[in-house]
Amino acid sequence: MNNIMLWNKPAHWQVAKLGQYFEQRNEKVSDEDYAPLSVTYGGIVPQMEHVAKSNDRDNRKRVAAGDLVINTRSDRRGASGLSDYDGSVSLISLVLKPRFGNRRFFHYLLKSVAFQEEFYRYGHGIVADLWTTGYSELKNILVGLPDDDTQNRIAAFLDHRCERIDHLIERKRQLLSELKQREHIAIDGSLIDAPGKGKPFKETGLPWIPKMPANWKMIRAKYLFRNVSRAPLDDDKIVTAFRDGQVTLRENRRTEGYTFAVKEVGYQHIKRGDLVIHTMDAFAGAIGVSDSEGKSTGEYAVCEAITDNVNNYYYAQVLRCMAERNFIYVLCPSVRERAPRFRFSKFAPVYMPVPPRQEQDKIAELLQRSRELRNKTALSLNLLKSYRASLITETVTGQLDIRQSMDQGANDIRLDQIDKVVLS
Numbered sequence: 001m002n003n004i005m006l007w008n009k010p011a012h013w014q015v016a017k018l019g020q021y022f023e024q025r026n027e028k029v030s031d032e033d034y035a036p037l038s039v040t041y042g043g044i045v046p047q048m049e050h051v052a053k054s055n056d057r058d059n060r061k062r063v064a065a066g067d068l069v070i071n072t073r074s075d076r077r078g079a080s081g082l083s084d085y086d087g088s089v090s091l092i093s094l095v096l097k098p099r100f101g102n103r104r105f106f107h108y109l110l111k112s113v114a115f116q117e118e119f120y121r122y123g124h125g126i127v128a129d130l131w132t133t134g135y136s137e138l139k140n141i142l143v144g145l146p147d148d149d150t151q152n153r154i155a156a157f158l159d160h161r162c163e164r165i166d167h168l169i170e171r172k173r174q175l176l177s178e179l180k181q182r183e184h185i186a187i188d189g190s191l192i193d194a195p196g197k198g199k200p201f202k203e204t205g206l207p208w209i210p211k212m213p214a215n216w217k218m219i220r221a222k223y224l225f226r227n228v229s230r231a232p233l234d235d236d237k238i239v240t241a242f243r244d245g246q247v248t249l250r251e252n253r254r255t256e257g258y259t260f261a262v263k264e265v266g267y268q269h270i271k272r273g274d275l276v277i278h279t280m281d282a283f284a285g286a287i288g289v290s291d292s293e294g295k296s297t298g299e300y301a302v303c304e305a306i307t308d309n310v311n312n313y314y315y316a317q318v319l320r321c322m323a324e325r326n327f328i329y330v331l332c333p334s335v336r337e338r339a340p341r342f343r344f345s346k347f348a349p350v351y352m353p354v355p356p357r358q359e360q361d362k363i364a365e366l367l368q369r370s371r372e373l374r375n376k377t378a379l380s381l382n383l384l385k386s387y388r389a390s391l392i393t394e395t396v397t398g399q400l401d402i403r404q405s406m407d408q409g410a411n412d413i414r415l416d417q418i419d420k421v422v423l424s
Contacts, residue, residue, distance in 0.1 A: 002121070005114045009144035010398040019139025021106070022096040026135075027062040034062055034088035039071040043081030044089075060088035061095050068096040068106055070119070072132045077116050082107035094135055102148065104155035105396070109143065112393040144398060154395055157402045165388045172381040179374045180324065186366055187321045189213045189355060208327045209318075209353055216355045222348035224310050225303040230269035232295040239270045239294035241278040244375055245320055247288040266298035275303040275312040277319065282342035283328040287319045301344045311360035317367045318352065 006015065036047035044063070063069055063083050071079035071093050082103055089095065098106060109115055118141055123133035146154070185191055188209050189201075200214045212218075238250040246253075247270075270276060270290050278286035279299050289312045296302070305312060322328055331347055332340030355363065394400040 003118060003142055005112075005118055005141075005143050005397055008397060008399045010146070013144040013146050013398055015142055016145055017139060018141045018143060021099055021101050021145075022068070022139070023099060024135045025062060025064070025067060025095040025097045028058075028091075029060055029062040029088050030058040031060055031088050032057060034060070034086065036060070037063055037069075037083065037085055037087040037089050039069050039076070039079050039081070039089055039093050041079050044069050044083040044085065046085065046087070059091060061091060061093060063087050063089055063095050064097070066098070066103060068098065068103065068110060070094045070096070070110060070138075072123075072134065077120060078111065080110040092132070094133075094138060096135075096138075101145070102151040102155050104159065105151040108155065108158050108392050109396045111389075112396050113389055114393050114397050115141075115143070146398065154402060158392060158395055161391060162388060165384055165391075169381060169384050169388075172377055172384065175377050176374060176381070179370050179377070183317065183367055183370050183374075184321055184325070186363055186370070187318055188353070189216065189359065189363070191363075191366060204351075204353070206351060208322050208325050212353050213355070213359075216353050216359075218351045219354045220348065221350050221352050224306060224315070224352060224354070225275065226306055227344040227348075228268075228274075228302050228304045229298075230271075230302075232267045232269045233293075236267075236269060236293070236295035239276070239290055239292055239296050239300075241276050241281070241286040241288060241296075241300065243281065243285045244378075245285060245288040245316065245371060247276045247290040247292075249292045249294055252292070267295045268298065268300070268302060270294050270296055270300075270302055271304075273312060275305070275316055277301040277303065277342055279342040282319070283323055283326075283332060283340050285320050285323045287323065288316050289313050301342060301347075303344070309354070309357045309360075311357065311364050313364040313368065314355075314360040315352070317364065317371075 009015070038045050038047045040048075063086065065084055065086050067083050069080060069083055069089055073092055119133050119138065120131065122137040122141055123131045124137070125131035145151070182191070189212055201211045202214045204210060204212055204218060206218075239247060240250045240253065241247045242253065270293065272290055272293050274290045276288060276290050276296070277300065279301055303312075319328070322331075328342065329340055331350065332342050391400070395402060
């Protein structure tokens with residue numbers, strides 16, 4: 001059986017086509033009469049300011065409160081939900097008016113990974129990015145459905161569980177934001193010499209670090225670093241720079257999912273402690289200090305400090321701060337807007353803050369602790385998202401007996417374990 005929604009269906013759940021439970025609402029309206037809504041991964045919300053808006057404001061679909069809406073594009077898989085609003089959505093969305101059944105149960109059904117895979121399987125298109133699924137396909141999707149009483153209990157169970165999970169997810173997001181802001185502040189010395197409480201500060205004229213302690217210098221990068229290219233050693237293994245700032249042997253992170261070159265051309269040796277910049281991924285934060293000896297392709301800028309008054313860990317975080325504030329884009333002109341390429345020649349004339357070495361060391365240590373906490377928090381956040389998705393899927397497909405789960409409190413225990421990841 002190819003339909004994964006029916007693999008572990010309880011025997012007493014009926015199999016039915018979704019078209020029996022919904023009718024399509026296909027009424028075209030104007031967003032001047034019906035407020036525009038956005039179909040997001042978090043559900044249906046008033047249209048967000050940053051989304052692309054169509055000039056054809058009269059060519060939209062009406063949504064009534066209580067309707068279920070799905071973004072049909074494959075690249076927006078999982079963007080769906082039960083609408084609490086009257087309004088309008090773009091024509092690429094499917095608007096479903098429930099005939100019967102618990103609407104919250106169907107809201108979670110649409111959110112399940114099992115449904116999303118089946119919805120995609122029923123779709124059509126030329127390429128994956130343009131894949132779409134219409135109502136004519138959706139209405140024929142087979143699902144396993146419990147009786148109304150069980151639907152009500154499942155909806156209430158998931159409302160309760162997801163509310164707690166979402167609260168934890170929001171806490172993690174806030175902590176990540178606070179840590180990132182703290183790191184940005186640390187770069188300019190504010191955490192060790194706050195203005196008015198320590199040394200005087202001065203303006204730098206640099207948009208990404210507008211002020212710094214008066215005793216710091218500003219020196220061009222070419223007087224701090226040289227771009228080196230060393231011949232690889234015979235026993236060198238591959239070193240990779242990851243977007244979270246870790247630069248390590250590829251095998252330390254994972255061994256699958258990489259493309260291996262038939263001929264190793266242009267490889268270079270990397271020493272432990274080198275400042276390494278992935279030239280094609282620097283804008284996304286793939287910058288750090290290597291913890292390993294190894295080799296990399298020529299798509300890496302390997303930087304060696306010219307003077308002892310340079311802490312590579314501090315400058316790795318300075319560059320990552322620049323990347324997070326989008327200033328790496330300024331250094332990386334490219335015809336490929338989504339993949340600007342870092343060049344040392346563009347970096348060389350850039351003025352960098354130069355604190356006394358002792359202060360560099362102190363800031364680098366502070367930033368390292370913050371990065372470690374941020375990485376643990378991000379791991380915890382991803383585990384929570386994954387757990388939420390699996391909980392929804394297992395529940396709406398009948399794999400999880402919610403009565404046993406509620407009696408044993410198993411899900412609360414699992415949540416507690418995930419929440420403590422950041423503290424371990």
